[in-house]
Amino acid sequence: MIAPPQHTSVLIVGAGPSGLMMAAQLLRYGIQPVIVDSKPGPTDQSKALAVQARSLEIYRQMGVVDKLLQEGKKAKGLAYHKDGKYLAGLDLSKVGNNQTLFPYILLYPQSKNERVLLDYLTQAACPVYWQTSLISLKQLGSKSEATLQAGDNTYNITCDYIIGADGAHSVVRKQMGMHFKGDTYNHKFFLADVKLKATLDDQLISLYIDELGFAGFFPLPEANTFRIVASLPDELEQEENPTMDAVLPALNNITKKDLQVEKLNWFTTYKLHHRMATAFSEANCFLIGDAAHIHSPVGGQGMNTGLQDAYNLAWKLAAVLNGQIVPNVLNSYAEERMPVAKELLNTTDRIFNVVTSRSWFGNLLKRYVVPKVLKFGWENNGIREQFFKRASQTGISYRDSKLSLSLGRPTDIKAGDRLPYLEIYDEKKKAQTDIHTWCVKPGFTLLTFGHVQESFLFTIAKWLTQEYKGAINFFHLPYSSANQKVFDVLQITEGTRKAVIVRPDMHIGYLNDLIDISMMNNYLHNIVGFKA
Template sequence: MLKPPQHTSVLIVGAGPSGLMMAAQLLRYGIQPVIIDSKPGPTSQSKALAVQARSLEMYRQMGMVEKALEEGKKAKGLAYYKEGEHLAELDLDQIGDQQTLYPYILLYPQSKNERLLLNFLTQAACPVYWQTSLVSLRQLGAKSQARLQIADQTYQITCDYVIGADGAHSMVRKQMGMHFSGDTYKHKFFLADVKLRSVIDDQLISLYIDKRGFAGFFPLPETDSFRIVASLPDELENDESPTLDAVLPALKSVTKKDLQVEKVNWFTTYKLHHRMATQFNEGNCFLVGDAAHIHSPVGGQGMNTGLQDAYNLAWKLAAVINGQIVPNILDSYAEERMPVAKQLLNTTDRVFNVVTSRTWFGNILKKYVVPRVLKFGWEKEGTRNFFFKRASQIGISYRDSKLSLSLGRPTEIKAGDRLPYLEIFDEKKKTKTDLHSWCAKPGFTLLTFGHVQESFLFTIAKWLTQDYNGAINFFHLPYSPANQKVFDVLQIPEGTRKVVIVRPDMHIGYLNDLIDIGMMNNYLRNVVGFKTP
């Protein structure tokens, strides 16, 4: 059994996707955290399944996306049934084409995501302290003191920062006295990972709805294998340990199909909640993932949102710990992520209430209105783009953040937006690449576009080296016909220039038509908070 150190810069409580992502991101910046979890080891059972494009972009930046793509399965479409009747089908294949390198929803279970991240930690020699529980936590001035339980031993550990990634029943949140407001949905649900005889298309997400409830069939990477999420029949609501055999008649009734189960890998029942912490940090203790917000599984957003929480917080925390940026930047974590969580909570709650409604009006809505909206709305490119940007999380923006500064002519893309995925021809290397690849290294990235004198580019590079000591990467893209699309999307007219400063999480921090070192320096020093060397 591993014995924890007496002090660590960052203690991460919880080794689920959010906690593991937090650890992995910190390791990219040279910070070795202590990560603990009360479980005996990584689980093979998990509720989350969908991995959205924004998370895949993050995995790519970390150099591990290929493994996820190899082991996952793309959802080809979504089929909608009411009382067994096929009412609508949405094509999801390449739905986000030209918007990202991953224009689809990848079905890749949470357990596999965790193993992917654990491999990253293992390669960086960062262990997870399994079977280790947080017993108590208190703040001591600028530090925190945690009491950990490992088997029959108790250990004291001090830490500069604590990350609560310990789920809906977060001990970190409770110890810090942070409220978790919201409610629990009325009915119980069940989840089953099964292999079926081929009566349901294993390339489609299939949603079946009737007066008694709903059932969603989500293809797993294995052939004819599905994750089923469905309403627990009313007659089994008070059954303490229902089985798949017990719910199968109701499942057949909802789908109107003769379901033949060949193998059951997992079956569980649970209640769903929609809650959000009233604050995302208290002093030097921060919440990410389910510890900060939980909601219905609509749209496959939960795990992805937790990954993005960690992605947002880690670079800021790393910059503070490494002495590059003033601690005030940590305030931007809650300022940026709480509105995202709140909007997600409201959206998934509304949709889930429609799906699970058993009222007369709700059934009319689901049978006649919803399929028509899906069918006719899906024919419009604008509707499909809107859906994909929301579901994939590439549409999340921090325009209102104090870290976002747009100067120059108004453009559709603004500071705070995710850097668009744009393929480019690298004039220097004479090879094809893309803007996201240019932002793959840890740290900020400064991008200049248009005609800029080589001597001035050298001056910029010299300034960054002397004043920022490698914390900011630098690339220049001159105008060329091969890169016309880049200039069109970024709205850079012929003969003009533009500078973009990209944050480590690939959101735009600064936009300007004028490439001025003094103005860029002002942004980095006075807006972001970089320290003077």
């Protein structure tokens, strides 16, 4: 193995989805991190499967989303069964129409996500140091010294910042003395990747529930292939190495079908936990992904939340390392992401407890209440829209963040919200595009809307070039009937203007009815922390 460098600006411990995304995002800003992992290499045995719309938007911004769309499978719907009987279903094929370019749940395993990110790192000549473990961390003033073990060799490496992306048993978290509070669910569960003889619809997520447990069948991209997540039968709880053959009778019983396995790719048993770190940062150390929070698999949120953690932190860290923004901006990482993790933990815990409940009341809920909620709730456009916003993570907002500033008239969209996906007609290029495409370049983006004299647009462009030296991109959309929907959504009436400063993670930082350079300058310098 090639020895790692003696110093790096960022040391990332853990090369799962969160760590790889962190490295990939830093590379977009010209920061070359060192990333290590104790595993011998990427694994094919991964738990996560769903890629939500917000994660696909990140992949699109990186220019790699086409690979996921070509290789993944869109979930057509969800079918809910109790004691083998179909009780309710949800159409998921276009559930998020008009909210995103990706109005669905994409089924694409974690292992394949990792491969996409590894390819991105490889193209940027950023290696992963496999079979390399973190042994200890030591503070050296404003820096840290990490001791790494690779085979018989020990290396000491100093770093400006360290990222703990090393999972639920995070060595980084333990070394920094951060607590991991929560609990473990009572029963054991099993995971399996299998090819079945054509018994189930391989485009539907099928959930089966009875009094003793549950079984979820999640389609994989290959025909008739599923990821199965299910309760381990009680009689196998004490078995050291239960097998797929041993659990098959219980699966047949809960589904009331004769399931036949053509091919078993892998099988494992595990305990599920719901825990969260008491802090997401300490000095120059940050936790992301499973190192910071773990929860039940309800809603396919885990991997996506880790990707969002990395996406939120990376631009801030890069801006500090590149000397653009003062280090205080890093405090906003924990302030913004901890409430998201806490809410997710509470929500998934409540739903999972209902799904796995064995009480008479829990079974009553599962048989009579849940199907009605699914059926009638899904017929309500508002409820369906809110479901998608929560599941897709497009509804996550940082309105309470110190980096969010809304000025002018109150509107439905506020600073802190994700920039809505809006198709636009580019008056300058005379071509169709969308507002997210305007924000694809690294850095902040200033968007102005309405009637603005060309001379003032030149003044804004000159100000941004001289004051921020390429750190802020700039686009203007004049009023036109072709873009009426954009102006309606942003609540900009004819004859008025609006200025929107979009953060690098496509959340709105600043919103104002006035296009005022001094006010924008004040926001960027005094709130975000751009250096003069």
